[in-house]
Amino acid sequence: xxxxxxxxxxxxxxxxxxxxxxxxxxxxxxxxxxxxxxxxxxxxxxxxxxxxxxxxxxxxxxxxxxxxxxxxxxxxxxxxxxxxxxxxxxxxxxxxxxxxxxxxxxxxxxxxxxxxxxxxxxxxxxxxxxxxxxxxxxxxxxxxxxxxxxxxxxxxxxxxxxxxxxxxxxxxxxxxxxxxxxxxxxxxxxxxxxxxxxxxxxxxxxxxxxxxxxxxxxxxxxxxxxxxxxxxxxxxxxxxxxxxxxxxxxxxxxxxxxxxxxxxxxxxxxxxxxxxxxxxxxxxxxxxxxxx
Numbered sequence: 625x626x627x628x629x630x631x632x633x634x635x636x637x638x639x640x641x642x643x644x645x646x647x648x649x650x651x652x653x654x655x656x657x658x659x660x661x662x663x664x665x666x667x668x669x670x671x672x673x674x675x676x677x678x679x680x681x682x683x684x685x686x687x688x689x690x691x692x693x694x695x696x697x698x699x700x701x702x703x704x705x706x707x708x709x710x711x712x713x714x715x716x717x718x719x720x721x722x723x724x725x726x727x728x729x730x731x732x733x734x735x736x737x738x739x740x741x742x743x744x745x746x747x748x749x750x751x752x753x754x755x756x757x758x759x760x761x762x763x764x765x766x767x768x769x770x771x772x773x774x775x776x777x778x779x780x781x782x783x784x785x786x787x788x789x790x791x792x793x794x795x796x797x798x799x800x801x802x803x804x805x806x807x808x809x810x811x812x813x814x815x816x817x818x819x820x821x822x823x824x825x826x827x828x829x830x831x832x833x834x835x836x837x838x839x840x841x842x843x844x845x846x847x848x849x850x851x852x853x854x855x856x857x858x859x860x861x862x863x864x865x866x867x868x869x870x871x872x873x874x875x876x877x878x879x880x881x882x883x884x885x886x887x888x889x890x891x892x893x894x895x896x897x898x899x900x901x902x903x904x905x906x907x908x909x910x911x912x913x914x915x916x
Contacts (some may be wrong), residue, residue, distance in 0.1 A: 644669070649678065650684050660726055660738050662733030664710065668722060677703070677725055679710060687788045691720050714825055727785075752781040754887055754912025760800060762808065764870070765841075765906035771806035772906055775799060779916040781913065790820040792830075808842035812837055818876070827879045832891070833898075871896035878913065885913045 644655045656678060665680035677689040689703035695878035709713035711732045718728045733740045754795040758778040761767055777798035798812045814837040822829040842863045849856050874891035894900065
């Protein structure tokens with residue numbers, strides 16, 4: 625029994641020793657935990673009741689992440705400058721917390737080494753609200769004269785707060801106006817998915833698909849009939865409501881600007897279950913997305 629207790633105690637101490645290692649930083653001897661291990665290691669511990677964080681580089685240099693107060697009593701955020709210098713990546717949104725630092729270092733390590741595996745990554749979903757406007761020739765609607773009309777709308781996008789995530793879902797509302805030569809208006813509510821095949825901190829480029837939509841439309845139909853040898857022109861407003869699964873595809877890009885993103889989209893390039901009306905598809909939009 626005593627032997628078993630001795631073995632268990634030895635295992636506990638060996639595990640503790642593995643979790644923490646002794647480092648010398650600026651002539652200070654510290655016991656630090658390894659939170660992230662890769663091209664850059666994230667080390668930390670609570671020392672004298674205060675969280676302290678360090679970065680270990682590939683040449684075994686150890687740099688402390690500091691956030692001291694200046695003469696104006698405001699925090700200087702030196703750690704953000706240190707992270708920017710080490711990674712050549714914008715760190716202005718990084719907080720001096722274990723979770724935020726871990727997410728940032730994990731993202732850098734994954735971009736620097738394609739074989740790097742992010743483990744124990746806790747991610748949360750966040751929302752972006754977008755507003756946009758553009759021009760379209762309604763590629764999937766009969767449009768004999770290939771008229772282009774303005775449209776505008778908004779969308780709610782759901783994304784992961786993990787910078788390495790390439791996936792997003794969205795709910796969009798789009799209203800298309802009419803012209804004198806093309807009496808057709810529509811309102812569409814659609815569900816869609818985006819995949820970012822280029823995903824950088826300053827911009828991303830993605831493909832998107834709309835897999836379900838509900839559309840209300842109104843068109844003015846003009847007909848000409850002969851009555852006693854006289855041509856009679858008759859117009860009629862025709863309204864319709866339709867739900868379908870169009871599987872339309874498009875391309876887009878988000879460019880970081882301020883606290884949000886400028887959004888560029890070329891939508892409705894083609895559809896699996898929609899018939900193109902033999903007009904070259906025109907469906908371009910520009911807008912801005914706000915982080916909620």
